[in-house]
Amino acid sequence: MTMQQKIEKLKHEKNAVILAxxxxxxxxxDIADMxxxxxxxxxxxxxxxxxxxxxxxxxxxAESAKILSPDKKVLLPAIDAGCPMADMxxxxxxxxLRQEYxxxxxxxxxxxxxxxxxxxxxxxxxxxxxxxxxxxxxKRIVFVPDQNLARxxxxxxxxxxxxxxxxxxxxxxxxxxxxxxxxxxxxxxxxLLVHPxxxxxxxxxxxxxxxTAQIIDFATRSDHKTFIIGTExxxxxxxxxxxxxxxxxxxxxxxxCANMKKTKLADVLCALEYEQHExxxxxxxxxxxxxxLENMLKA
Ligand code: SF4
Numbered sequence: 161m162t163m164q165q166k167i168e169k170l171k172h173e174k175n176a177v178i179l180a181x182x183x184x185x186x187x188x189x190d191i192a193d194m195x196x197x198x199x200x201x202x203x204x205x206x207x208x209x210x211x212x213x214x215x216x217x218x219x220x221x222a223e224s225a226k227i228l229s230p231d232k233k234v235l236l237p238a239i240d241a242g243c244p245m246a247d248m249x250x251x252x253x254x255x256x257l258r259q260e261y262x263x264x265x266x267x268x269x270x271x272x273x274x275x276x277x278x279x280x281x282x283x284x285x286x287x288x289x290x291x292x293x294x295x296x297x298x299k300r301i302v303f304v305p306d307q308n309l310a311r312x313x314x315x316x317x318x319x320x321x322x323x324x325x326x327x328x329x330x331x332x333x334x335x336x337x338x339x340x341x342x343x344x345x346x347x348x349x350x351x352l353l354v355h356p357x358x359x360x361x362x363x364x365x366x367x368x369x370x371x372t373a374q375i376i377d378f379a380t381r382s383d384h385k386t387f388i389i390g391t392e393x394x395x396x397x398x399x400x401x402x403x404x405x406x407x408x409x410x411x412x413x414x415x416x417c418a419n420m421k422k423t424k425l426a427d428v429l430c431a432l433e434y435e436q437h438e439x440x441x442x443x444x445x446x447x448x449x450x451x452x453l454e455n456m457l458k459a
Contacts, residue, residue: 174435175211178216181218181394189398199288201217201221205228206229213229216423216428217420218420219439220243223441224270225439227277228454235431236437237424265282266280269284283455284456290312300323308356309357312363332357333357335411350388353369353370355390362390375389389408390411393413
């Protein structure tokens, strides 16, 4: 029996579901029941009737799934898969910012720890950040942890005063305007689609800015045939699979998230077989963080 067949068998025996982020490797995406970005996967984690969720992604995503589905067993196959950006802001930072800006709403990007979500008013993802922030009654918004997503939202909502935190995604933040110029010279005529975690100088040069799901949607609907993709390289597998007649080029090889590549098929098999590594979140933190996530889902 192949590893894929063993995974399939255990999944049915245990009424488990495999969720995978677009940035996972192709072999993981191919065995997943649901593939998506943070927003799509949060919703699916809440709606599934499986007993076990195997989350192929990084820790904050598995924690969000646990918070939204507290009665389910949530497993993270690669226990050391974390997100450096999520660790850039702490609950203490949020409390300090609340004192400094008492009239502001605190918005946290879903790429954050459960403790930070618990201290925030509402979560956002890159898919819905503009819509959620626009819906808030407060004019002033403290936005953590991603400075790039904060600036992207601020540029689209001139009526809001966005106070950005200093965090950033170590993968998207290292791409610069020179990388864009080199890619455009290498693939003339291609459309450049980038993620809002990119820096301002990259976003300014893009033809389209959106979350991973929005980039896939844009490329799939477009009549254009050639695209340069400015987000983590894992997305190319899905783009190419859904659009075999189109050509996709990665903006730069810098767009590799080592944490997203930690999950291997063998880890998924072990997770299902031994029901490891189970994600737990302190009950009080979980209840408070759920409010922030649910405020996002109903915005
Ligand atoms: S791509 Fe960036 S934000 Fe996403 S998990 Fe990796 S480091 Fe974190």
